[in-house]
Amino acid sequence: MTIQTAKLSDPSVRAFVTAVNAHDREGFLSLLAPGATMADDGSDRDLDEWIDREIFSSHGHMEVDNESHGGRALVARYRNDTWGEMRTTWSFTVEDDGRISRFETGQA
Template sequence: MTSPVDQLSDPAVRAFAAAPNANDQTSLFEALTPAATMSDDGSRRDLREWLNWEVFGSRGHMDVVSESDGGHGLVADYRNDTWRSMGTKWLFTVDGGKVSRLETGQA
């Protein structure tokens, strides 16, 4: 069952996940620590570059299917204009109320 992002348990993850759906780049970057890092399918990526390409440059949208690990793990149906729709997993590390690490990949 799909869960709205505004009901996610962790406020930092909730802010991160809601921003693409609202096409709100400012809010998404505000949800991150200044030195936040990420990996995509196990490969290190430049987080800001990846977000600009995979999310904002291609109209990304996340429908959360489930959450785990106190809200730090998500399974979502993610879609954008480049890849269309796919099942994805998202693991977040949160420090000081902001996302410091993101790991994503196909579910």
């Protein structure tokens, strides 16, 4: 069962998923804290390069199956033009100002 994006608990994570699914790169970047970092399958990646390749140039889309840790951990079906669909986990570090300073993703 999919959780509607509008019903995700954490407002920053909800905005992140919304921006990914709308292919809104500018909106996505505005959610990130200065110097934000990310990891994919346990390895730190260059954030700008990764989001261009895995989200924006390849039409990434997230369908959230469940959330935990107050909405800051997700299990989602993620698909893009490069890899097709896969079951993924996402975890987010959100600062006091609501911006995301780190996210980690990987295959579930």
